[in-house]
Amino acid sequence: MLLKKIVIIVSVIFFALPLFSAGDSERVLKSSVNPEKGNVGQQFSYTLSIAGRDLEGVKIVLPEKGEYYPEPNSDEKKSNQKKEEETEDNKAVPLYIINSAVKDESDSDGLKQITVRVDLTCYRTGVHQLPEIAITDSDGVRLGYSIPAVTIEELNKEGQPEDIEPPVELSGNYTRLIVLIMAVIAALVAGFFIFRYFRNRKKHIAVAEIKQTALEFFMAEIERLKLSECINEGRVNDYVFGISISFRKFLSMELGFDAAEMTTGEISAVIKKYLRNGGGIAAEIVKIMEAWDLSKFAEFTLSKELLLINFKNTIDAAERLHEIRRTVNG
Helix, strand or coil: CHHHHHHHHHHHHHHHHHHHHHHHHCCEEEEEEECCEEECCCEEEEEEEEEECCCCCCEEECCCCEEECCCCCHHHHHCHHHHHHCCHHHHCCCCEEEEEEEEEEEEECCEEEEEEEEEEEECCCEEEECCCCEEECCCCCECCCCCCEEEEECCCCCCCCCCCCCCCCCCCCHHHHHHHHHHHHHHHHHHHHHHHHHHHHHHCCCCCCCCCCHHHHHHHHHHHHCHHHHHHCCCHHHHHHHHHHHHHHHHHHHHCCCCCCCCHHHHHHHHHHHCCCCHHHHHHHHHHHHHHHHHHHCCCCCCHHHHHHHHHHHHHHHHHHHHHHHHHHC
16 A cells, blocks of 8 residues: 555656746757867857747846956865966966957747857967856756857967078178169159059049949849748748848948847947937847847747748848938938
């Protein structure tokens, strides 16, 4: 009888466990660093994203900007000799310096995503694990994830000294030096008159300069990448990455800032800054780009109908932004 009760209790606990863990299983955490390998003094981009339908109560503590030094391990604490051999200059070199840390939140069709990007610079060789970004759920339980590591190599592994050119000998035949100076002066005078000739010649020749606008470039990229065919053939990743890169290049050309490495929130802020009354078009562009972010980072597959709507809205937004920009510039 006692054995039967134990079996019943174990069974109830076994079948109840999935009910308590169902909420957490809906969250997807991803971390990456770009590049994974580099040299001393190189900058790295460390990204952590969490996606799910219920992220209420999730708290993320961004790392502070500044210098971070390696913590001494147990061997260093026990060995006094090793501490004496370490120079003061080596102690002053940080493991890495965090330059910036930003958080971006997006929401599309009930699927939410929080993305944290940390830009840091490493200064010590070896394989180093990046700092953990503290992230907890609504109950204060820390959410774990795979913390990426970077490999830092020396710029000059062999330690070979650079070749130094010997000093110029001032003694010798001064006649050659005088002839060389005269030849340089003659070349400069000839170059000046040739430049004036071609400059005056251009004034009398009407040359039709063809300059491609940002909108024309964007439409040409759409045709070149065959993004419409990507949608019809079900190649979602090809469409999402192609339209995202092309549209960011369009924004860079149209507004004069580098949108290639900027987040969706940063791009929205810049558009509002560059354009008066640009809040409406900025909100529309954010909604378009959030769909790409969900497909790229949260592995949320968009349907063909949603992709066609997104494709049309992207072209309309580009045309509207180009027209607004042209109106502002007169």
